[in-house]
């Protein structure tokens with residue numbers, strides 16, 4: 072077919088030339104004759120295109136060999152788009168329209184086609200199992216040749232624009248600049264692919280390099296297009312013919328940018344938050360990475376949902392989407408809570424166990440242990456209570472406290488982040504326990520005790536407390552959230568107490584202790600959950616007064632109860648939750664130690680003093696606190712090892 | 724070392740050859756391009772496509788399995804979820820994010836967990852139970868919904884055509 076066309080063309084051309092020469096007998100008149108005759112010119116033009124086409128075929132044979140079907144299809148598609156755009160460009164430059172102009176555009180289209188083919192070829196590298204030397208030589212020479220041509224033509228356009236002012240060369244200069252970027256990105260891709268082929272292991276960072284290449288090239292292209300459009304609009308008219316490619320370029324750039332941002336976030340999450348899969352975990356799973364279907368022997372990561380993948384596979388997936396490939400957990404939305412809770416939750420759960428474990432078994436020397444008991448459920452609810460209880464008597468002469476101070480510095484607590492979000496069950500459980508205290512119910516919720524006596528504050532101080540700027544509200548919201556979290560964890564901890572206490576071996580003292588603890592616990596649960604219920608909803612509505620009041624109410628209720636029971640043997644306003652305080656009121660003689668400490672015959676007053684003294688210090692002194700916690704954990708371990716001895720110790 | 728996409732495709736090809744699912748044959752058209760496959764799908768039994776063998780072509784992107792392949796039947800098809808040109812429109816072939824119809828659950832979409840085998844099995848079940856909400860071929864969807872007998876007739880004619888029998 073092509074052969075037929077070209078031979079027909081050849082015949083036509085020779086006929087035209089032969090005719091001219093036959094008529095004029097001389098060279099110059101013959102040329103003039105041909106250029107004067109439209110029909111002859113048409114034939115000559117067609118011949119010109121055929122020659123270009125044949126030349127293109129020759130070059131293609133040299134540099135690319137046979138085209139694959141897909142390559143040819145893409146080439147054709149892009150060629151038609153480029154052709155229509157060229158026709159559009161002609162409308163802008165109709166004044167410059169001459170054969171030279173057409174020739175230049177033909178050369179441009181010609182070169183463009185080879186750029187596309189080179190791009191396709193390099194993309195094909197990734198798909199081809201084996202590539203010979205011929206392929207590399209061809210691609211490398213093609214790329215360098217195209218690069219040099221682009222550069223030469225760009226410089227030519229640039230110089231002619233400088234020389235003669237803006238002409239159609241502006242368009243060519245711009246087009247060749249774009250083509251240069253194309254060649255640059257193709258060459259980078261080629262180098263990356265070739266480098267990967269030479270290694271025996273998958274190259275981890277290739278995808279990242281590719282992504283960044285795309286981003287940078289995209290940026291350059293966008294800038295070029297914008298510049299071109301602005302310049303063209305100033306000198307000629309809006310260049311409609313670049314709008315389509317410009318649109319695609321901007322879209323690609325946006326996508327690349329988005330990909331980079333999202334994947335960076337996801338990969339950062341992956342690197343910092345998710346643990347490497349341990350060999351045991353790999354053995355338990357089927358040890359195949361579901362992304363690449365290969366064994367996981369080297370680095371692999373475990374997502375919060377428990378699914379394990381190669382680190383590299385995950386990284387390239389996260390450049391597309393930030394979800395778990397298996398269960399589609401959105402790792403950008405889910406990670407913080409889940410992942411931090413995972414490694415730390417066991418530790419958090421251990422603490423109350425340690426505290427309770429200590430209860431029936433006599434353990435360490437009194438005062439230290441007592442403080443430890445208070446410290447170890449270092450959850451927040453007690454802290455709130457503490458802040459309240461301590462604040463009540465001293466508030467009057469204290470400097471106007473900030474909101475945060477009034478509530479105790481929740482953020483200061485070291486393990487706050489580690490407290491897992493409340494699971495559903497523990498939250499529901501308290502509701503199932505009927506409040507066993509007839510005593511408690513009639514107690515009216517006392518008014519918010521925060522400003523004991525407003526008259527003691529100056530106007531400015533009051534205003535400072537009432538701050539309603541964004542900062543203040545944010546601070547309050549943050550506080551309320553912390554409080555909610557603390558209360559949740561308090562509820563969970565109390566449930567754990569309950570469970571553990573129920574399982575404890577009955578000892579002489581601990582029977583009564585257990586009873587009170589359980590009842591106290593349930594009370595505390597009720598208290599905390601009611602508070603919680605009232606707290607959670609307003610938090611979102613940014614009303615700060617109500618939640619703070621109701622939260623304070625719980626704490627205040629404790630303080631209130633404690634006050635009314637002054638006749639009883641109140642040992643402390645210790646930070647072990649309202650529950651402790653209420654328990655004193657019921658059992659009269661049960662002391663704080665019953666909840667979490669030893670039953671040693673510590674002089675109660677001494678213990679109280681220590682508690683009172685250390686209570687404040689605890690807030691600041693978290694190192695001491697962790698030290699105590701450590702000691703307690705060790706103690707628990709020992710106890711577990713020798714339950715008998717511990718029991719003996721308890722009964723002594 | 725070859726690209727990860729190529730290695731995974733080779734692994735899938737091996738798996739499909741060693742343990743082929745019933746009624747499905749698939750593999751690369753030529754061994755030097757693993758990114759274009761041909762598949763033969765037997766019409767599911769008990770449906771109007773029963774007995775037919777439908778050839779289709781799968782084209783894999785360079786970043787497979789991060790992006791889904793494209794699938795196109797290369798025989799005449801008349802089905803609510805197959806475009807007139809043979810392209811298959813089922814959610815497993817769509818990456819989450821690009822939702823041409825706007826109703827697909829992202830849980831059914833493409834993810835690297837999916838595979839050629841799963842795609843082809845989904846296509847088999849799509850043949851058995853068209854999703855008439857998808858507008859790939861509106862005529863077929865309407866006919867399937869309202870004039871089932873006529874639809875079945877066309878399907879049976881297509882089956883005979885794929886087998887090279889006179890229709």
Ligand SMILES: [Zn+2]
Nearest residue numbers: 360363381384
């Ligand atoms: Zn992998």
Ligand SMILES: [Zn+2]
Nearest residue numbers: 376378395398
């Ligand atoms: Zn998962």
